[in-house]
Amino acid sequence: MSDLITPMSIRVAVTLRIPQKIAAGRLTAQALAADTNSDPDVLERVLLHLVSAGVLTRDDGGWFGLTRVGDQLLVEDDKGVNPDFLDLGTVAGRAELSFVRLPDVVRNGTIVAYSAQYGSSFWEDLGKEPSSAAHFDRVMAEGMKKRVQEIAESYDWGALGSVVDVGGGNGTLLAGLLRAHGSLRGTLVDRDAGPATRTFRDAGLSDRAEALSGSFLEPLPLGAGGYIVSRIQSDWNDAGVRTILGHCADAAGTRGKVIVVDEFAAEEGVRTDSETDLRMLMYYGGKERTMEQVRELAADVGLSVTSLGRAADWTIMELSSTAM
Known part of the structure; x- marks a missing residue:
């Protein structure tokens, strides 16, 4: 329970791409050190610890290999970034x-x-x-891909006419909604419009979808039928969530809807995912919120719940202006 040595040794190995280099045939500490511009003695000592931890093997000739545990560290995306956030050279790894x-x-x-x-x-x-x-966008998109069809089928998105996906990443959710509802038009707002623009183009949706570079901490495009907030509320403290929902409410006016699409924490006070809750706290100052907590923050900016729906383990919370 007190061990920080093994987790840090694994992170160093992943950061230096040691599993990939072993798989490619660099098997000795000297060869691995030369390939990673590392100190041979220190690297070997770290690798020997990973042998004792069951991550690597070492034969009598001093050649290192991968155990079944070590094989799991080979998984990577096309940019060579470990999806489990073990790489200390990335923002997520440093986090x-x-x-x-x-x-x-x-x-x-x-x-x-x-x-x-x-x-x-x-x-x-x-x-x-x-x-x-x-x-980061790919990780978020992978989680969304598993649910986008159910989300599209669990709410009458087409009746909104147009939607703004607030902080929609690479456009996976919005593209799925547009494919399922042929009359729907959409705008996505995120820090970088490039990934979503490519998603819409590749899906043949450029005539009904656009992506804008911007921040949901600032005023949003006006007049859409719906403003989607998905997988955002846990990334911010209470003041940040109020700001985001407030900008959505201002843009939606009295006719539009604000729709929170998310997985909420258990109402009985036990966090359904305590590790994620603590990561939200440490990375952003956020938290995994219950549905009631989000409802209360929405009320602070003049929004009330008008309907609740389910899409597998996620909730679709429709909010409307209390000034209606």
Whole structure:
């Protein structure tokens, strides 16, 4: 329970691409050190620890190999970024190290650990690293792909006429809604419009969809029938969520809808995913919220729940202006 040595050794190995290099035939500590510009003695000592931890093997000739556990570290995307956020060269990998600030956060709940550790926010650093941003979008999109069809079928999106996907990433959700509802038009707003523009073009949806570079912390395009907030509310503190929902409410006016599409924490007070909840806290100062907590934040900006629907394990919460 006190071991930080093995997790850090694994992260170093992943960052240096040791599993991939072993799989490619660089089997000795000397060869691996030369290929990674590392100190041979120190690297060998780390690798020997990974042997004792069951991640690597080593034969009598000093050649290293991968165990079944080590084989799992070979999984990577087309940019060579480990999807489990083990690579310390990425924003997400560095974010894990912000957990050294957990005692400070426990004592002072207003500290955002990532910002305290690095002097800038997770989102600022993500914006500076295109490869990390692309990886982040892909991870989010993979989770959405599993649910987009059910989300599209579980609400009458076509009746809205047009929607704005607020912070919609690479456009996976919006593209799925447009494919399922032929009369629907959509706009996506996110920090970088490029990935979503490519998604819409590749799906043949450019005539009904556009992507705009912008921030949901600023005013949004006016007059759409619906404003979608999906997988965002847990990434921000209460003030941030109020700002996002407030901009949606202002843009929707009295006729439009604000639609939160998300998986909420259990109402009985036990976090359904405590690891994710703590990551939200440390990375962004956010939290995994219950449906009632989101309802209360929405009420603070003049929105009330008008309908609730289910799409597998997710909820579709429709909000409307209380000024109607």
